[in-house]
Amino acid sequence: MPAATSSSSSPAEPDGPPIDLSVLIPVKDEAENVGPLHREILRAMGPIPLRFEVIFVDDGSTDGTAARLREIQAADPGHVRVAFLRTNCGQTAALSAAMDLARGAVLVPMDGDGQNDPGDIPRLLEKLDEGFDVVSGWRKDRKDTLLTRKVPSRIANRLVARLSRVPLHDFGCTLKAYRREVLRGVRLYGEMHRFIPVFASWQGARVAELVVNHRPRRSGRTKYGLGRTFNVVLDLILIRFYQSYAQRPIHFFGRVGLYAVALSFGSFGLMLFYKYAYPALGFPNKDFVETPLPQVAITLFLAGVQMIVTGVVAEMVMRTYYESQDKPTYLLGEVLQSAAEAGSDADAAPITGGRPGPGRTVG
Structure with missing residues (x-):
């Protein structure tokens, strides 16, 4: 039996034989679950004539999960690859590492606790073949506690769907299917x-949803509780800002700054009103110093100037980010042109610093 090979270098482009499907499983303290999960994946993939791999990423487990994964890989080296993070980095980082290691044309992440059903993988692939780029699982009959998991999740999902304009019911379900090309350039x-479905949708991916089976946890303990909902809200604010102002931060910070400066001038005008117009209207003289208006005017003016300066700095950072990495500020689909033009474009340097996207030649 071939021995497992190890490497400490950072993954670059996926190498090795071509793979149709990569199942990505980040795990943390799931020693009792990884074995049954591996066997279920093999049973689910048995009838499907696809070349597949299963990538486990151990996220700093301390309960014997690492030793169990070594045993699984040694027993099934043809399908299983295992990566070990040096310390606990979180589910997102572990999933990102699995994506970097994956060689499949289709990526299917899933949880390592056994609550996602591997039997749903063929159904996800069938839905993907209907012309979609992303198929997201929906745990419609979720087997979790009501108050600490299900209710906060429903509230968070509705907020995400409304603000991102991606009409999914269950963003938190890890079980999804992605075509590799829609994840190029996505960093987590x-x-x-x-x-991830939100980012993919912003890049023009066709997103669908499929009801999947959700099972009670067989063993071990959940890593998430009610406090995770607050993280979702904060992440939602970030992606909303990223969606609307990633390439024009001055429009956000500058607008807030101008509003603050305008309010400061309004406060100053009210001070003048109390000083001059108020007595002229026959009212008793009222000294504006007795009001909070001077402090309000000064505070708003300084805050407004600071927000405008922040916008200018953010604009410089944004431009440095794009230009230093030669990142285009657009998403190019296909280009219809003659074969001669395609050849000349390949030799020419892009004027705007953007890389030419995939094109189709006609001629």
Whole structure:
């Protein structure tokens, strides 16, 4: 039996034989669940004539999960690959590592606790074949506690769907299917893995939803509770800002700054009213110093100037980000042109610094 190979280098482009499907499983302290999950995946994939791999990423487990994963990989080296993070980095980081290691044309992430049903993988692939780029699982009959998991999740999902304009019911379901090309350029930070369909949709991906089976946890303990909902809200604010102002931050910060400056001038005008117009109208003289208007005017003016300066700095950072990495500020689909033009375009340097996208030649 071939021995497992190990490498500590950072993954670059996926290598090795072509793979149709990569199942990505980040795990943390799931020693009792990874074995049954591996066997279920093999049973689910048995009838499907696809070349597949199962990538487990151990996120700093301390309960013997690492040893169990080594045993699984040694027993099934043809399908299983295992990566070990040096310390606990979180589910999003572990999933990102699995994506970097994956070689499949289709990526299917799932939880390592056994609550996602591997039997749904063929159904996800069938839905993907209907012309979609992303198929997101929907745990319609969710087997979790009502108050601490289900109710906060429903509220968060509705907020995400409304603000992102991606009409999904269950962003938190890890079980999804992605075509590899829609994830190119997507980098994950914090706890952003649940928003991958949102990022893909912004890049023009066709997103669908499929009801999947959700099972009670067989063993082990959940890593998430009610406090996770607050993280979702904060991440939602970030992606909303990213969606609307990532390429024009001055429009956000500058607008807030101008509003604050305008309010400061309004407060100053009210001060003048109390000083001059108020006595002229026959009212008793009222010294504006007795009001909070001077402090309000000064505070708003300084805050407004600071917001405008912040916008200018953010604009410089944004431009440095795009230009230093030669990142285009557009998403190019296909280009219809003659074969001669396609050849000349390939030799020419892009004027705007954007990389030419995939094109189709006609001629």
